[in-house]
Amino acid sequence: MTAANADDGAASTPRSGLDLKWTLVRRIVVMALLCVTGGAGFALHDVAVEAGRQNQEVAVAVERHLSVQLIRIGRGLDLIERFPDWDAVLKFALRPGQCVQLIGAEGEVRNSSCAGIDERAPTAPPWFERVYRALFFDRSLAERTVLYRGEPKGLIRATIDPATVAERAWSDLSRMLGLWAMMIGALCALVYFVVDHALRPTAGILAGINRVAEGDLSTRLPAFRLRELQRISQVFNDLTQKLQATTSDRAEFARKLVDAQERERRLIARELHDDVAQRLTALNCLARSIGKSVGAAAPEASRESDELVAMASGAMRSLRDTLTYLRPxxxxxxxxxxxxxxxxxxxxxxxxxxxxxxxxxxxxxxxxxxxxxxxxxxxxxxxxxxxxxxxxxxxxxxxxxxxxxxxxxxxxxxxxxxxxxxxxxxxxxxxxxxxxxxxxxxxxxxxxxxxxxxxxxxxxxxxxxxxxxxxxxxxxxxxxx
The missing domain is CATH 3.30.565.10 (Histidine kinase-like ATPase, C-terminal domain)
Structure with a gap:
């Protein structure tokens, strides 16, 4: 049974809410994006650290080579004019875009060697290069001082082209993002289908709730294998059964009450019609008889009898309206x-x-x-x-x-x-x-x-x-x- 008003928004408002499957997928995507962002930042930082480590290795190797040459010159095994032996330095394998320099005591560049840029590497977008240089490329410079018997003989400086490091970072990031995108897509699809299969019984629960909201208290939910859903089904069925019994008892009580009210009205109408109406009719007839009896002999009494007839007629009309209202x-x-x-x-x-x-x-x-x-x-x-x-x-x-x-x-x-x-x-x-x-x-x-x-x-x-x-x-x- 339903007794509702059309203005009640609960019955007319369209049902809306979150779809649990898509909510979980969105949250997984958000968490995956956060993880990807953190992993990408770590990977970009690792590229910058690797570039600094490479510069440090080159600077250490050149410094050791020149220190050995100075020792050989001090022992007479080599000529001072051959210092620095830069031809031997050129044999060190430099990475693309990497440079090594020997700076003299006055700050002049005495010797320099650079490796070319790998043109086959993917070019990083300008915006990525600017962001990468601002955020990560600040510790790649490596410097080593060449000492002989405690005196500085020069400064070894190893650098690498920022564009080259940015291209390397962009290449690693592109491969990583492609792999992660496929993994996230596969994970979202797997989660969606798994959750959809697990929550398929909830469609029946939602349908049952909607039927109860529309007034169908005879709705019952089936049994479920999942323990939590089975508990929901038991509580739902108990509540609807009790609510149906209570509503039925209340409706039956209201029906009996209204029927008793109608019977009471009918009884009152019958009593008024059989008793009060007859008395008013008799009173009307008596007043008319008195008026005819006194006639012209007592004009005052005749007028009073006419007023009494009018009052009785008005009371009859009022009683007739009351009887019509009580029982048409x-x-x-x-x-x-x-x-x-x-x-x-x-x-x-x-x-x-x-x-x-x-x-x-x-x-x-x-x-x-x-x-x-x-x-x-x-x-x-x-x-x-x-x-x-x-x-x-x-x-x-x-x-x-x-x-x-x-x-x-x-x-x-x-x-x-x-x-x-x-x-x-x-x-x-x-x-x-x-x-x-x-x-x-x-x-x-x-x-x-x-x-x-x-x-x-x-x-x-x-x-x-x-x-x-x-x-x-x-x-x-x-x-x-």
Whole structure:
């Protein structure tokens, strides 16, 4: 059973949320990017450190060679004119873009040797070269002092072209990023399919929750192999079972309460009709008799008897209206459809030209129980009163229709659909601000709840206001047949 208002955002708001599979994939991608960034930074730093180490090795080797030559000159095994023996230095294998220099005591470059650039290496983008030089290329310079007997004889300086180091770093980074991109893609696909397979039962859980949110408390979840999901299924089934029992008990209590109220109204109407109405009729007749008896002999008493007749007639009309409100006689005498036609026509007569009230019925309603007829009449009566007082509409249309009970309906069962629509000012409330809380609407909602039906009230699709009611009903004649 559902008794909800159309303005209630919980029923009309589209369901949205995070997809767990894609959420996990996105988080894995983010973490992978962080790892790639850290690994790339470490790799670029390692290239710069390797370039500095290579320069240091070359500087140490040249310094040792020249120191050995100085020792040989000091022992007379070599000539001073041959210092430095740079031809021997040229035999050292230099990396592409690497240079080694001998700087004299005055800072002049005495000897220099450089290796060419490898043109086959991929060229790094200019922006990468600038960033790399700013962040990493600051410790590649290597210097060694050539000493002989404690005196400096020159300075060995080994350098490497920054563009060459940047190209080397770009080449390593390109290979690394390509490999990591394939690994991340494969990992994301694997995680997606694994998580999708693991979470496939949650689609059934979500569907069950949506059905419960729509009012189907008979929904039950199946058993799951995963322990956590099985626990969710058990708790969900227990809650829906208890909620269904509580709702059913509450609806049955409300139905009995409203039916008792209708029976009490019927009893009061019968008592008023059989007792008070007869007494007022007798009082009216007695007053008329007194007026005729005194005649012209007592004009004052005749006028008082006329006033008494008028008061009794007014009380009769007021009592007749009260009896109509307590128990419309048309329901018992004319049937549901005829009584509703008379009710709508009465409102149309009370508002000549201001508002047009119309009624339309679709289906046969002769078999609807008397209690359900009373509920339908009261709901329409209250809806028309609200439309007359608050809508300010040009047209108010009442539609009563009969539908099938649905796949789960019993034989001898049907469903009543009721629509009261107007083209007036509407509810005057913004959508999504909760149920309307007028006294009349509360009474209608209680009746629908007692009938285990569905209730909604709110703005129409174009303008105005709509009240929709739908509830199951057992059809007496069909059930008996």
């Amino acid at each position: 006689p048309e329901i018992d005498d004319l049937g549901l459809v005829s009584s509703l036609q008379e009710l709508v026509a009465g409102h149309d007569r009370q508002a000549p030209g201001a508002t047009r009230f119309t009624f339309r019925s679709e289906g046969a309603f002769e078999d609807v129980p008397a209690e359900a007829c009373a509920h339908i009449y009261r709901i329409i009566q209250e809806g028309l009163n609200n439309a007359s007082r608050h809508a300010g509409a040009d047209n108010v249309a009442v539609t009563l229709s009969e539908g099938a009970a649905g796949p789960s309906g019993d034989r001898g069962s049907g469903r009543i659909h009721l629509l009261i629509a107007d083209d007036g000012v509407g509810s005057g409330r913004e959508p999504g601000r909760g149920p309307l809380a007028g006294v009349g609407l509360i009474g209608m909602r209680e009746r629908v709840y007692a009938l285990s039906g569905e209730f909604s009230a709110g703005p129409g699709p174009d303008r105005g206001f709509e009240l929709r009611v739908s509830f199951p009903v057992r059809l007496e004649a069909r059930e008996a047949a």
